[in-house]
Amino acid sequence: MRVDETPTGGPASTKSAPNHTAAPATNWIDLARVCAMGAVVLVHAFSPLVSTTHAELGSQAWWGAHIIDSALRWCVPVFVMMSGGLLLRPRENEDAATFYRKRWAKIGIPLVVWTAAYLAWEWWRDGLGAEGALEAASAGTPSIHLYFLYVIAGLYLLTPFLRTVVAYTSRTGLWWFAGLTLGIGAADQLFALVDGVGGSTAATQFLPFLGYYLLGWLLMTSDPGPRALRYGGLMFTAGVAGIVLGAWAAARAAGEWGTGAEYMYDFLSPPMVLASVGAFLLLRSAGLKLAAIGGPAAHGIGRVVGVLSGLSFGVYLVHVMVLNTLRDLGGTPDGGAAFFAACGYAAATAVVSIAVVAVMQRIPYLRSTV
Template sequence: MADGLVQRHPDLARAGGRLSDDPDDGPRREPTWRRSLPHQADVRRRLVHDGPVRRAAADSTISGMRVGTDAVHPQHAVTLPSHHALRSPWGACTVPHKPVVLSYGDGMRVAAVVAVIGVHASGIGVMRYGRLDPLHWWSVNAVDSLCRWAVPIFIMLSGALLLDPARDEPAPTFYRKRMARVGIPLLVWAWFYFFWTWAFYGEPVDRTFVIRALLDGLTYNHLYFLFLILGLYAVAPLLRMYVRRVRRPQQWAVAALVLALVSFGILQNAIPMNALTRFVPFIGYFLVGILLRDVPATTPLRAAALVAFLAATAFIAIGTGQRFASWGPDDWRSLALYDTLGAPVVIQSIAMFILLRSFFAARAGTHPRESRLIRLLAPLVFGIYLVHRAVHDLLAGLIDPLLPAAALPTIVLQIASTFVVPATVVALLRRVPYLRHIVG
């Protein structure tokens, strides 16, 4: 998540008509790679499958042909001479040869952090099963079920950026930048929430509690994400080499296998979960991010994604209702379908990634006010994630008495408040020279 706050804009290679810049090469001739290029309109139709970053300004010219700067599917790529391009597992050199910019990335991050807040806000009402009117309980259960894709979207988006085969950042530089970007906030906010647990909830926080929480990677409800993202950062250079060298069908097979293993709990049961291993079950999401990035967002794919999202969400909501009716709110089995690694949430998350990618890519550059708002909020997302639990805890006491009368409006109000207040706090902290580092 923190990684997506700083993106590199790619410069597409400009290839001239000569095969070299030496004036003694002889008369100007058209190279074979250029003679094989498809018609300009056909290239634009096939390559710009997600919409340009800014349709008017972000296109680049390659030998007189304008090509969008979004991700290019290998089978539709334009080939360039090898000195311009990245070696590809498909045996061709593909454009772009530098890391791509995701025109939809910022919008997806903002949507995902709102969904995270939605999960925590609706969770208050879900756990009031039996004390709320059935209609009110089902409404908050629906909100919770609709938002379960939040954390997987962050992980897939990180995979789409960090596993780009075109990245040639040295491993020491990669680790230094990202460990500092996440490690410093983790240390600061872990201790803040230790204090919060003691001061707000009155629970004892002694040395044993602190050591156990740090070793388990569970310092507070939501901070597990920082441990798992650090683990994914640790293996990202190795996974990038894997993505660069292995063909896509095999990558899809491995990602599907990992997600299947975690969906059935096999991987989690085989590996003790602690601060160092908490990332392992999420490698499947990480790999799927780079795979989905390059899949053309066709109309049939978007339609299938919408159907899959609605079906998975309905399955989660209805199944959770039935489980609560059978086992009540105190049995962990009642919450099993909310599991981020469960098959319904995996399907929901992949479908939502496709839908959000298409939605925000299509609107990039065509809705200036919306784009300005997203650019304003996107740098705050990591900090909002860190701060929002404290704000949520403060508001929960005020919200709880209102739930029986109007559960859904109350939850919507809490989501809005728990977004606006942390966003304001983070925006202020980012203006202070040293404090800005604790919110990413």
């Protein structure tokens, strides 16, 4: 999703001192955006099977959807980490007012427009009333995916001040800061399992993701060598395995897909943090290798990836409307057929969403919303 700017400059800085402001290498970001966007579409296509709406707990269809979903849930944390990695580098020539003016065009307008669009769509599709619409907007969840806009908007509000922290804090201190904020967010989600405890609003949606935002800067400016690739692979494998087995154990113990299983899918459950960090490191390694490959074929792939990356933010915004419209028209079978239906809906949603966004980006006024 192109809701941030890509700085240019030399290789990542690995110094352990304050004022570490060198621009990190970012020529891998386009591939990571495209992969994360594809993961988002697949997660939303398979989630009704995982929650047992269209598949029985423990069936082959459920296991297939559960493994795919577990292996792709890193998508939103990776988007947040990429934004932090790109935006937290201190910039002497950009004060808070300048930063906010730039960000409003990129996130403020889409937030307002798509909040209204999805609330109107839910009114037309499901009869959402005025009170329900107000509650959804106040909670920062006018649709199942638009919370991300509220998360990013909140993080942007703090970015000019976080840049000062980054400029004058050692890397060791920043690792502690990121770890503590991730830990607080994880504890908040854990306590929310207790009935009647927790809950967020449009103004606080971003707080649990602050640790990921800081972590993005630290990871993006770390050594991208072979050791990072090995660590990424180990963390991703361990994290996904933890999600798969942990959610299954919780669901089996409860006899249904419930709160305990959902917690394993939360963005700040321990295995999800591991999987997300691992995915970030793996995507960076893959993207850097792709960028280093020469020849016409690699150049052509790079151009396609660049185009898709430019469409990814818009695809994120429209894909839920496209996916649910396709489901409304085609229906969703139960059992084993539901798995193949989800595959088809994911592919169709991606193609239709890309086409819709490509057209919208060519239309004055509409292009500022995607």
